Amino acid sequence: MNASINGYSRPFAKATLGVVEMIMGECPLLGEIETSDSCSTNAAVNVVISVTGEAEGAFILGLSLESAIDIATAMVGSKVSSLTPLAVSAIAELANMIAGNAVKLISDCGATCDIAPPMVIQGSEVEICTGGISAVVMPFETCHGTLWATVSIATSNRAAA
Amino acid sequence: MPGATVLITDDAPFMPSMHKGILIPTKCAVVEACSGLEAVEQFNAYKPDMDIAMAGIDGISTTKSIRELDPQAVIVMYSAMGQQAMVVEAVRAGARDFKVKPFKPERVLECVKQHAPERAA
Numbered sequence: 001m002n003a004s005i006n007g008y009s010r011p012f013a014k015a016t017l018g019v020v021e022m023i024m025g026e027c028p029l030l031g032e033i034e035t036s037d038s039c040s041t042n043a044a045v046n047v048v049i050s051v052t053g054e055a056e057g058a059f060i061l062g063l064s065l066e067s068a069i070d071i072a073t074a075m076v077g078s079k080v081s082s083l084t085p086l087a088v089s090a091i092a093e094l095a096n097m098i099a100g101n102a103v104k105l106i107s108d109c110g111a112t113c114d115i116a117p118p119m120v121i122q123g124s125e126v127e128i129c130t131g132g133i134s135a136v137v138m139p140f141e142t143c144h145g146t147l148w149a150t151v152s153i154a155t156s157n158r159a160a161a
Numbered sequence: 162m163p164g165a166t167v168l169i170t171d172d173a174p175f176m177p178s179m180h181k182g183i184l185i186p187t188k189c190a191v192v193e194a195c196s197g198l199e200a201v202e203q204f205n206a207y208k209p210d211m212d213i214a215m216a217g218i219d220g221i222s223t224t225k226s227i228r229e230l231d232p233q234a235v236i237v238m239y240s241a242m243g244q245q246a247m248v249v250e251a252v253r254a255g256a257r258d259f260k261v262k263p264f265k266p267e268r269v270l271e272c273v274k275q276h277a278p279e280r281a282a
Contacts, residue, residue: 022263075175077182089175097262100241104261107244115242117172 008055008153009033009136011105012098016140016149019097024074024143031139031146039135039152040127044068045083047095047120048128053113055106057133057153061095065122067145074144083122092118098149111155163188165277168209170200170223176239180213183266189273197223204230210277216240216247221254228255235276239264 013030021027043062051057063071065083071094072087073080080087099115106113135152167189169177177193184191192207194200197219204212204227212227214220216238227234238251243261251259257276260268 019263022265076178086174086178089173089178092173093175093262097241100262104242104244107242112244 015101062148070144
């Protein structure tokens with residue numbers, strides 16, 4: 001289903017554009033946004049970061065193995081030929097920086113929240129259940145392939161109560 | 162700054178690796194720690210000119226521990242989040258500065274030059 005950037009996906013889109021531009025030296029292009037009821041991903045490498053607090057849910061950064069290796073190479077500064085622990089740490093850090101910058105923007109708008117350390121999951125056709133929160137999937141075209149930024153975050157019941 | 166010893170504390174390998182890649186070519190020595198406990202041990206062992214540490218609960222308590230050992234210790238914290246409350250807590254614990262990730266390599270060099278100037282060439 002086609003969709004537009006709204007709600008909690010907006011700060012994540014802004015953070016992804018800013019962080020990727022700083023890391024890769026060029027601003028990515030945001031492609032066609034989609035929404036879905038469940039939060040599934042076909043990417044081979046996924047970094048999952050839980051968001052807790054007055055807004056809660058998950059942010060998932062998905063990318064192909066080739067993109068993960070290319071981006072890790074760019075971040076580490078020397079050739080990476082496979083997803084070594086250092087390469088995995090670099091990809092996890094990329095997602096961590098996006099989520100951290102996004103959560104700062106959300107907190108600035110009055111919803112205090114925090115992020116958990118990133119988890120890196122390798123393997124295609126992964127389905128991640130986020131408790132019935134719908135997901136916004138934003139594809140970002142970069143010089144190292146597509147980054148799939150999935151945002152499945154809602155205002156928490158505790159904050160709304 | 163050349164000759165400065167910098168302690169980098171992080172529980173993941175990427176950020177220490179990045180800092181080493183930036184600082185070692187400038188003749189700085191880089192010491193690593195992957196936990197708050199190890200950071201205190203490394204601080205005692207190497208007496209670094211400057212500590213760069215991840216934020217969070219462990220980072221705050223580690224900053225306090227190191228400042229108790231040496232009230233003049235120069236500690237800079239970093240985080241992907243820069244909420245005001247986190248920055249205030251870090252500074253209250255004794256951090257000299259707080260950097261929000263991502264940052265460019267030149268910002269790391271500026272930071273070390275600014276905070277470890279006593280050995281400037």
